[in-house]
Amino acid sequence: MQQPLTEEKVFKDPVHNYIHVQDTVIWRLINTKEFQRLRRIRQLGTTYLTFHGAEHSRFSHSLGVYEITRRIISQFERSGYKDWIPEERLLTLCAALLHDLGHGPFSHSIEEAFQMNHEDWTCRIILEDTGITEILQEVEEDFPQKVASVICKKYEHDIVVNLVSSPLDADRMDYLLRDAYYTGVNYGTIDIDRILRVLRPYHGRVVVKESGMHAIEDYLMSRYQMYWQVYFHPVTRSSEIILRQVFRRAKQLFQKGYSFRFMVEPLTDFFRGGINVQQYLQLDEALVQATFMQWASESDELLSDLCSRFIHRKLYKYVEMESLDMETIDEIRRSFAAAGLHPEYDLEIDFPTDLPYDVFRPGEGFHGKQILLLDRQERLREISEVSDIVRSISGIHRGRYHLYYPQDKLERALPMLPDSIKELFEIR
Amino acid sequence: MQQPLTEEKVFKDPVHNYIHVQDTVIWRLINTKEFQRLRRIRQLGTTYLTFHGAEHSRFSHSLGVYEITRRIISQFERSGYKDWIPEERLLTLCAALLHDLGHGPFSHSIEEAFQMNHEDWTCRIILEDTGITEILQEVEEDFPQKVASVICKKYEHDIVVNLVSSPLDADRMDYLLRDAYYTGVNYGTIDIDRILRVLRPYHGRVVVKESGMHAIEDYLMSRYQMYWQVYFHPVTRSSEIILRQVFRRAKQLFQKGYSFRFMVEPLTDFFRGGINVQQYLQLDEALVQATFMQWASESDELLSDLCSRFIHRKLYKYVEMESLDMETIDEIRRSFAAAGLHPEYDLEIDFPTDLPYDVFRPGEGFHGKQILLLDRQERLREISEVSDIVRSISGIHRGRYHLYYPQDKLERALPMLPDSIKELFEIR
Amino acid sequence: MQQPLTEEKVFKDPVHNYIHVQDTVIWRLINTKEFQRLRRIRQLGTTYLTFHGAEHSRFSHSLGVYEITRRIISQFERSGYKDWIPEERLLTLCAALLHDLGHGPFSHSIEEAFQMNHEDWTCRIILEDTGITEILQEVEEDFPQKVASVICKKYEHDIVVNLVSSPLDADRMDYLLRDAYYTGVNYGTIDIDRILRVLRPYHGRVVVKESGMHAIEDYLMSRYQMYWQVYFHPVTRSSEIILRQVFRRAKQLFQKGYSFRFMVEPLTDFFRGGINVQQYLQLDEALVQATFMQWASESDELLSDLCSRFIHRKLYKYVEMESLDMETIDEIRRSFAAAGLHPEYDLEIDFPTDLPYDVFRPGEGFHGKQILLLDRQERLREISEVSDIVRSISGIHRGRYHLYYPQDKLERALPMLPDSIKELFEIR
């Protein structure tokens, strides 16, 4: 099982050109139904409603993370770095490949609505008697536990954890490149070859040779740009809000005993709050979309309207505000209620924020969230100590309030809304 | 309605960088639910099971075809070519945008199984009282009819038809570029800017200035390569075969009165053979995938096995043969039946073929399937008369027989199969 | 003369795909020997000795600047912006095309050594009876003066000057893209289509629509990265230093009456300090390189050594220092002299610095060095007021001292150098 394949297999990939598979274990993992399921989960959730090209799946991304990890390790081995542990190669590759296995359909929204966590599901799928578990056990009895502990950041060898989760991990590198490629937004184009060349294992973690500082600056800037151009795009947020509202409403109705025109397993158990791994694996975006299409004809008007909005892309509009206090919010909700609008569903407030890079704060010690530079004298320094650029962007908190609302409903309620509200929503 | 937008709108597109929308009509058509439905139909059907990157939708492609058409027309107008009819701009753009509107989920397979035709559905959606019809009628009462007639190649002005359907149309140019981009196969990369520069309207059709001959040679070679590398890829064909078998089996069961564990509208009417436009618009790939996932637990073994294969990507294997006669096929089917295999479902024969370019045959006159070069003396010549390359690839019939079969079943039936069959399928 | 060409001409360009020439004047200007001379002047001087791909000429760059300007204007015209002056189109294009006409061979170094200025030469070539002058005069008697005044930033219409010289001008956009392309360094890849879309003429200058802020942030970061990765690369600086030393030495020798083994017109007049336009136009990099090759056999050892170093790329090494005071410099020079090294030629000190973007300082008013954003309420704001990123990088002064020296000579002088010096130069 730990043997290499007799002949290397490749997947053609638009981002990395080829994904190289050299181990029987990896090949078999890819062919499990648990891993194939990731083809039915989009990498960027509803972002395709904003950037039509972004229809790629977590399957593609997972292969990409695996491939970058493979290249990093292969670079470590070729350079003969002594701080790398060659025995951990297969473990690292498996963890890289499988780290997103537990993602559900439109996970950001579903996790929020149902208070779940995809990492937990990843570990359960690895550990609880699936096709994945079986293959990993053939390597070693406790190999599934090892893989899971790497993904949960608890594995004994930090260097392995560091490769899979850190501010410079293969996950982030692949998604920046891949999301840039599929959206067509070229800000995410990082010099991956250069970055790979400057990484080094050093005392249990991956550090960066000082000569590579500019490549890292560029990487952090790309990350920042992708957040604001793509990940936090207000149209995408709008579609996520509607999605969350659908889930919320359906759960409320289910709990109230509403009789759904369309309902199918494993959704009932899911609403009940108790699905097992086998049921979880049946959840995918095809199911969600097909269900929403059916629910667009439900008798509950709120649910059918929300589903119809999502399926036909009639999203909420938004206004942007620099500041917003509780009082104003309350006032809006009151006015909405008075005008016959739903104070909860017809107004959502969003405040996206991202810290491009967390700086080292003296006294805190080095921790996993930092990028360390290694100079020729083998001194380690946190990157923001050396780079003006990183220092200057670290800690930038950007973000504005966005108020989302259904424009058509608001327009219908117009005569009943006070002028202050009309002004706020720029409706005349 | 025929007015331009007050401000041009753009879609970010990874292939064309930006898609420019300048007309209110186009903007409104894109926002109909009929057009948004194309987001739920993949451009390349099951190809994503072979090239994992190819998850793009017909929505993206339709925008691309529109954009290329817009650029061609804008080039015509800038050059002041007198054989172009400026009044036909909007009609041409609408036809380009909508030409794929009637595609169903996994259309190649579904059309074969149900003997339908997506072009008919395109015209019905345009003509039968949908949101699309309404918008087009606002332009002119009979504008829906005009758009449909362009798509059906019956419109009075040939130049319009020619832009939308011809061997050098915007459809082909976009799909070559787009499919190459998403699969990562770089053979499809054509020099679109160059091609656009050398197109000219001339006596009711689009011809090519002679100086552009090499760009066209390159385009025809790219087309040829994409056919053999991507569109006819045996793994994709394998998944299409399974898909067709699912549809075929489900239809048989439905007609026999089998009681499905899972069945939902509009599938029942679809199997009955009589759905209307509104029902057709509910068909999408989410529905098909969600249904297959449910059917993977049907009691009919054949159906559940086929669905499970499709969802979990356990495809049929294949052997390739240079030639194959009816006698051999009969022999295989007989042996299969004798060994307990299904003579119909456990063996499918495929013979993909493509003519890279149909040559002009003297005496036939010029027709729509030809590419004509216009030289400085304003003489028209069919490209294969001038280009050695095109002449030499024209009429190349390539193709081999592929026999597809479920390997696991064959292996189980092995003891009962004659040696000749074992040899044929390279099983020992 | 002001007529458009009967048929648009194109140049194939790897950066912009095609350069479109639509005016007879532009076509004729490109074909003058004055403009063709730019083929023999490299865009990045000696940078090809660091990045071997960077062998592109000012000819290519000048075409690129012209093309970007053409696209901006064409965008202005299509959008019907009323603050653009359509009559200035040809003038702007001519100024864009010709703005680098006066660059001499390896201009950075030659200008420093001979205290000249390429802008002066550009204007002289435009004004003093060359083929260029003649073509421009055919447009209008004082057209040469107008073109020159745009280049010298004195033309009456600010918007024209602004297009040709400003922090967002076509010059900078082309060189970032082009230098990135030819060096292979991908940090310079900016989204030019996006930037062009967000530019607007407004009250006599080019401003940026607020929605384009991120594209400008990205552009400023790219600029910053290109400065530190490419333009200030220490190996390039080393070659420039040698070049300057050659010119300096040759001038000294010439003034002392040294009899050169090889000397050719117009170099003698050049050393004498009085060449005219016709002579200046004979200066190119072929002449410089051929001369250096000959001078590598001069009897003056310093000159022949320097020339040989340049031609055969035996550059100076360098050490980097965070700080450096006059005292230390004096000490090094004294020690060098004492050890038989040349205190002037064997040690050069360099301190490259760049301000990525100059912020607006309140009270200074808007001036040409700023980038202004125009929001929907038609308010103008300087970009660093709005963008955290720009604010944080503005005013970053980076830079370290670099000491350049001939390693072989230093090693030979080693026994005579004090330990402090050895340590400084990391020689043991």
Place this chain on the structure above:
Amino acid sequence: MQQPLTEEKVFKDPVHNYIHVQDTVIWRLINTKEFQRLRRIRQLGTTYLTFHGAEHSRFSHSLGVYEITRRIISQFERSGYKDWIPEERLLTLCAALLHDLGHGPFSHSIEEAFQMNHEDWTCRIILEDTGITEILQEVEEDFPQKVASVICKKYEHDIVVNLVSSPLDADRMDYLLRDAYYTGVNYGTIDIDRILRVLRPYHGRVVVKESGMHAIEDYLMSRYQMYWQVYFHPVTRSSEIILRQVFRRAKQLFQKGYSFRFMVEPLTDFFRGGINVQQYLQLDEALVQATFMQWASESDELLSDLCSRFIHRKLYKYVEMESLDMETIDEIRRSFAAAGLHPEYDLEIDFPTDLPYDVFRPGEGFHGKQILLLDRQERLREISEVSDIVRSISGIHRGRYHLYYPQDKLERALPMLPDSIKELFEIR
């Protein structure tokens, strides 16, 4: 000397991203003045006068050929192919790096005018006591001889020769990619990663795994397109003709004892026909261009006119003819002479031709000019036996006669030319 470098060195390259140097010998060879000289010889001669981007040097190309060879060998070693001889690695890399060392300035034209051969010069530079010879001798006393014999295709191990010169060698792959990149013509973009993956050493030569056939088809088509789009471009041919005429005229004048206004070593010995290696190494394109600039003021009108044409890009025009017989040529020359034109210099006839791929002809045996496919049964077949495309393009002889002439002179001589000639040259 045969040791690896302590740390791998890289060159940033726009085509291959990075060129990796791992051996001390390679590093030292690159830094010789003989190799650095290639920076002053353009890869595509005068092509930059047609495609302004094509200003790249043989230095870049030589590094590229080295890098592709390194990747092929590294792929051979990783796959453990037993038909590869690991001991020949360094020899192969040296031969790949140095194979173009003997190219002179504008070599196609200079070689034709002086009946020299760059391969001979390559071998002389390797063998006759240069910096190159010295470094190679440190590997092994007869290593220079070995390297030279590989380049001359006489080395005992065919596989080494085959890697450096064959229809699929690293030389061709690099120049297709590089020339496409610098000209901006995208027809040359081949899938190098794919090609490298399908190469295999087999019985003393490099063959192609059958699964790679389409990649090779694409490669041969790209080669064909680049020949007709770039290498045979009539404007480039025009500049080459002028260049050849300059050399021819200068040689005639020199032999007649003409006293040149400008003449410099080693040109005199070169015209005399007897330069040695050291003198040859001083020939570069800077010298040629600087000389032509000076000769543009020579008293010999023919010479000064030709030089001026070359420097200022006032090239010959051409007419294209499908066929041309000796009689017509004689007639033109006679008419030219009668009209005061130079029958030899004012008319040049060119007939470019290329065979995209030489087919195997049965009975000839396999030889170096063929591409062989290896199928799963380890059968070797010449590619045109298997590929319809290759068969159909093999043996295509394309080519038309081009008559080049100085248009201005012809126009002046117009009254004295017979109508038949005027018609031929399309002058009215």
